Amino acid sequence: MSNSTVDLYRYPEELKEEFITTEDINFRDGSKASAEEIWHFMTVEAPVRYPHAFTKSSYYHRQLSRDIHLPSSIKHNYLFLTMKDRIENSRRNGTPVIFVQGGQSVDPYYAAGAIALRPASVGLWASGRHEGNTMVGEEVRRMDEKEKAYRAISFEACQTAGYEHIQEGDLPVDMLAPFTCLRCSDVSYGVEAHRHGKKPVNLFLGDFPLDHQKDKPWAIDYFAHNLHRLTKEIGDMAGHVVTDEALRAEIRLHNAGRRLALDTADAWWSADAPPTNGSDRRAIFQMGGMEMHGDPTASLTVLKEANRYIRERVKRGVKGNGVQDNPGRIFVCGSCVFPNEFRTEEAGGVIVGNDNHWSDISTLVEEEGDPYYNLSKAILSYPYEQDIETRAAWTIQEIRKSRAHGVLFLYNWGCNTQSAIARMLVDIIKRETSLPTLIIEHEFGASQSEQLQNRVNAFVEMVRP
Amino acid sequence: MALTTVHKIRDRVEKRPLELAAAREKGAKVVGWLSYAIPEEVITALGLIPIRIGTGGDTRLVEIGSRYISTKNCVFVREAVGLFAENKDPYIVNSDLVAFDAACLQLFRTAEVVEHYFKVNTLVLGVPRNFYWPEAKEYFWHELEHFVGKLEELAGVKLDPKRLAASIELYNGIRESIKELYRYQAGNNPLITWSQTYDVIHAGYYLDRAEYAALLRELLAELKDKQGEPVISHTYGEARIFLSGSVIPPKDHKLIDIIEQVGGRIVGDDLWSGLVPHLNVEIKEPTVKGIAYAYLSRVPHAALPYLDLKTDERLKNLKGLIGAFHAQGVINHTLRYCDPFTFKAGETKEQLKQIGIPMLEIHTEYAGSDFEAIRTRVEAFVEMLRNLDYQEAV
């Protein structure tokens, strides 16, 4: 049967009664989306506007999770599919949108009155502007769009800093202001490429100093200066004066998300039977970064509910939808990529952890005192951004907590930074944990990759108890 | 007419590894370095011997290096790792410490990899991306102080201000000589070609710096005597080519040989393995702070992103040098996975097009399998440049 024909998944009607009793999503601007509104959108409106999300094929790794009794899963997808509407509404109300890097905190951006979106979120926003696409149509659109960035920069670029959406498309991002050098060598060149783009856009690089940065007072000082400049520039754009207290308040809010994600992870990992599938797990853990939905308050609301459901499932020994009994538990390190969780689960595995976003999520920021200094100190101490041995020590700690049976290191073709450290990191992990490991190169943006999935599945077969 | 000093320099380079080993036996300490922001002035002032390491063109070493770093890293970096893995290169063997900096992120990671796998004693100097900010200069100053502190531990002495001042003067002299040498190689009927000049630059990676400074002065005197003052202009059919882009380190001759074989004449470069490290270094005070500020104010390396096209000093410098050397076209040499130069190639081409300078992109690695492919491209480019001359004459 062809997977490219339109054959959509629908949430079963009998779920409605259960779902509409769950909690509302609260938004930063004080508005709410009730469970009933969410249900209506996900069953009536979204399948028409974004049919690709409702694809039945497990080859499409962005498909909806089938864990329909996990309301946070549906709400997370609701937030994803309403990204475009909400972001554009916020912009109309005067909130600027800033492109940031993955794996970084977004506290200062929100404190300055903006919305911060990492590359995948910007891509989601861009995707939301194209309605009616099937899975195949969406993949072709995405690949063709990325080609435009390749032409302007290089085919070897991995991270193109939204060039395809902003310069070659018409996405009205107000500013590009990632923290640079953070795990990704390409992002600063991607931002730089905008200088020769067709459209003027505000550019800023938050200069992340390298080499034992967390131990050098002058490095912390320097990055704190970067943060001052950042909040001032954004504040000026938003017509907003950023006070220290406002930044501290934002830090407290984001710390709440971080703590909750850590608590949720502890619960998830403690269970013998994974309480959710890999796709839901990844989304829930990542909500602690308070970035992925373009609204920290919304992320926190959904995360709170997710935390309760997971704790309950762990207590009752409930397994996530699609996960087999005694799956091979895989921890994924590397670039901002992951295998297709659905196909991995079909092969008997489950992804139990990722290191890249987890590094910033698991780093709490001090809440008293100079917020710029505190943020700088915390950001410069992200485990993922330390020397390889220090990063490995932290990764091993997380691998042990996750009770993984094996470790995959995935890096993008074109990702010089993660590819450079892959072997060393994996060698240390292997030495310290005796776990099987595998390094795989991934073609970023490819719609499907049999070569990649083949390797993942073989690894699952090898490690599965 | 052969230049005796060129032969002398070559001869001295051949003898250098044994000299270095002998010096170490007598207690001298050698600081090998890779990357782009390491100030040799400081190393020399501490009585340490600076050696710029790193070679190119050896696919065997690239393959070995790829096992420790990855096949997705720039070939220069991979070969560097291969050099450490094999541990036969006399300069690698004779380095007591190897310094890296964070300008190039891949070289930054190389430091950790070689330390981990080959127990190399490494030291890293952080380099800010926003190098044009006052805060960045301040940061780099403190980084350099920290770096100097580590070198002082190796040397067993503190940095003496007088010796630093003398060292700065020595290196300023070297830089002036190199700039002058480049004028000679670009001149009409030159006695020294660009590739001979390039070999002389590379000799400066290894030789004792005071001796090197003297040899440069000797070479310039010989040139002045035998050639006179250089006159730089374009001759019909000459195909004057400027080389830009990724480094072309010692032993990487592929592209240079091809250009010369097909009849092109290289008249200048802005390579970080060639002329550009010697440009615009204005050390205003003979202190670590003075050096830090000066190094951060040089023509920036492409690895350091810069957000405003109109005021980009790297591009301004490139255009200036093209004009100064009367180049007709640019060959932009980029190594596979050398992101800074590869990603900017299209933009550079567009910028040069605006001033009527054609540019050829050569994206390559050290394998010989693309030799013919590159030859065809370069030859076509030379044909194109010569045809421009013909069109103009007609």
Place this chain on the structure above:
Amino acid sequence: MSKEKIYAGVDVGSLGTKALLLRGDTIISHGLIRTGIDTEENGRNVLKVALDNAGLQWEDLDYIVATGYGRISAPYANRTVTEITCHGKGAHFLHPKTRTIIDMGGQDCKAIRLDEDGNVNDFAMNDKCAAGTGRFLEVMAATFKVGLEELGPMALRAKEILPVSSTCTVFAESETVSLLARGENPDSIIKGIHHAIANRVAGMFSRVGVESDVFFSGGVAKNVGMKAALEEVLNARIVDPEYDPQLVGALGAAVLAKTYATREANNGANNRS
């Protein structure tokens, strides 16, 4: 009346060796043989074919220009010139209004820009590990168990594109095998392959620019699906070839043979006077 001079162009490519003869400004014959191991012999043999077709002898030739990768072993030639320059002249001869050429052969792909006299003023060529050459199509034809000539019509029949990677031919082959195993429409996969190649070509043209009408030369130019995909991605019109696109290089070489012969004769006359 002086005999009109005969100019020869020889293009020794990786798969085919071509020769073309001009009498003045008129094409009088050509030759096309499969490239063998002995490069010099290939050149001589194909010239002989062209001469035989024209009823001429080797001694009738006034000037020979050799091009293609095999030009490095062409002692019989008066001069060697790269295929980039030759393609420029050949395309200009056939379509004087052309300012843009796509040349897609077995092993490489070229984007060439011309001025109004057919001189190359910019060009770009493919890099390694980016499947934008005819070889990619050959591999795919073998995977689909069809002849190369069938790929184009299959692509045109398809109603949609199934996206296929173009980073590596081998990985792309794995993907297509998997897509076929899943029951996807072969025509759609083939269209996806053509689309992927067109994107790679568009990458080269981002460096040099495109101006309609575009001249498409090389073996892949006969593929109607590729032509359609390129027109769509480049947003440009590709002219219909009036001559075998494989012979454009040899034609350009012959045109240059005439140019150089004339120049040298004029220089000789100037020297004597």
